[in-house]
Amino acid sequence: MKKNFRATIGQATAKDGPEIASLLSWAFGFSKARSDEYIANVGLGSLRLLRGERGEATACAALLETAQLFHGRPVCAANIAHVAIAPERRGQGLAIPFVDGLCEEARRKGAAIASLFASTRPVYRRSGFELAGHEIVYEAETANLPAASKLAFERVELDDPRIARAYAEKTTREAGLLARCPAHWNELRRKPTDALAAYLAEGAYLILDMGDEARLDIRDWYAGSPEAAQGLLSFLARFRSVYPVVRWHGGPQDDLVAAMPDKGWRLAHQEEWLASVLDPATALKQRGYHVRDARLALRIGQAALEIEIRAGTVEVREATVPSGPTVALQAPAFVQLFTGFRSASKLAQYGQVAGDAADIILCDQLFAGPPPWVAEHF
Template sequence: MTNVSFEYGVVQAGQFDQLGQLVTQCFNFAPEHWPVFGERIGQANHRIVQVGTQIVGGLGIYRLGQYFGGCSVPMAGLAAVGVAPEWRGSGAASVLLAGTLRELHAEGMPLSALYPATQRVYRKAGYEQAGLACRWSAPAHSLDLGERQLAVEPIEAHFEPLLAELYHQFAHRQPGLLDRSRAIWERIFDPGSDRARLFAYRIGPLSAPEGYVIFCQQATERGYDLGVRDFVALTPQAQRRLWTFLADHRSLAEQVFWDGPPVEAAALLFEEQHCRLQAERWMLRIVDLGAALNLRGYAPSLEAELHIEVTDNLLTENTGRFVLSVFGGRAEVTPGGRGDCRLDIRALAPLYSGLFSAGQLAALGLVDAPPKAIETAERLFAGPVPWMNDHF
């Protein structure tokens, strides 16, 4: 495929069905699900690459926030990034990603994240591993903590502001979790292709709720498994009530599955070590370096200055020397400085998120800095391992 002219742009109304045919083939989901998926993202948030009138690739953009250092940083979540099979290896995906990232940078979007099916094309565009998505499981009977005093009451299985408020109280303290848009909440309550029935419960009285849980029952040969879609437990009593409530399904429920942090603290409460973990890594791209560093939170007690030199071959506005000055939990980024800490835009992603420390990245040859700069970077970006409990 030599001398092919790709054109990047926003999908037009007359192209929506054509894009749907491509996406449903790429991701092997039923054509009747495309209108729901496509409209959830919103037609204005679909991007395509085409040759003439033929769409050869496309993606969707979820406009979200992501919590780092206790602050919500605007983030573009890329979803359904697909290229027609006959156009793979042609460079279409690179054109699509480059066009999207240049557009996002122009509008001042600090971050972009995604779940990769393959890493190579995304690394070429400046993405790198930056956090974990963890699926835990345990036998239902093993979760019983004997707490049945706190009320657990059924609620409607659909979005309501109370859930968003409880979620925010939990999520803003967890690096990597999403500041959810309405579209992400709709995904949680989507029954999916198997039309699973969803159940939702509030933990604690309506006057003083302490959490919630949303789950479905997935049939097995002898009973069912519980697939937890989302939960929050804000107090120690709510934690114990949540797990006991799930365990109380054990007459027929075999396994309970839930999304949680890489180190699940709740496992400390269970009598035996029956929890099992499956994990994958999501990727992050620093789109607007100054905005990303400015909007992230930092430890309030820190007062430090880090001189960095960054290389970004795609978004060249991010290339250069910068001084990151942090005081009172906030940051200011200014051009210039000594460039003590040298790294490319990919390596900045796991440093920024806290997945890897500056010392770990230096040991891999991804950061070049003297010991004092390494120490400063480690203090600035220290924190728990970043994770996400939402997929998109």
């Protein structure tokens, strides 16, 4: 932070709306209408301002209370979203203390991890964030979609509770997906709502954005079986006379891609989100695991935690002198291991994990699962 520059972090109030709108516009090119909509969608209670010594707003961000699911278990989490710094204050080192303050607040409120998308990764790495999962957008020609299916879709309201229940089921089958808070759902259903439509079928749903003549955007979707994925794609094929392509968020091992012909799809966008483990012991205890019985000590920097799983019940305790299987790793490697972004074996190849070969294999088994991803950009 610039020498002699004093700043405080506080919750936004109604009178801060114009300043927040300006910061969002300067940082992300939001229109006035889009800024106002975003503020309404996330709520003033979720917005934080970094203020200078004269009370001026120098930065803003949303702090969203949520959970991220790993192997079917929710880990209390916070999303730090849309960090916007005033142009005249950029390059003065404000981002690190601002994000550190947001992480400390999140930790006090019970978050075990925090996640964000970073425009400048080195800055956030200095605050303990590391690559943790994927955001992937796929694209397919609608003419290439399979056209035959018996799955019947019905038009439903955007806030039909069956959609939220189906999404909750989806989170248990993947790794890293959010237990969406109202802000996430509000942004998912953002304007123009007259171009949005939701469709529901047995084991599947779609929220479609038909506001762009160049392509059909899937705002959200779920297919609970291979048959449902085929049916979902076949339903989308009905739009081929209007939209040449369709796009959707998906995982590295994507259910819709698996239901497509070999060459019927392509990557339209890919980037990674970052995470910081705010409370390692709590995060390890809340996470689900691939094995039902195991014991392993993780030496993270100078600290050591022992994970013991008996019949699926997890205990985590400090282990000053680990006596059993042990692997050693630094904090950045621990983040990647925790989310499943990289395995212990791969991190060992990079020189970031050390231990006996058998212990590293045990660590691989413990944290095995589908690769982590998120279904939205927060």
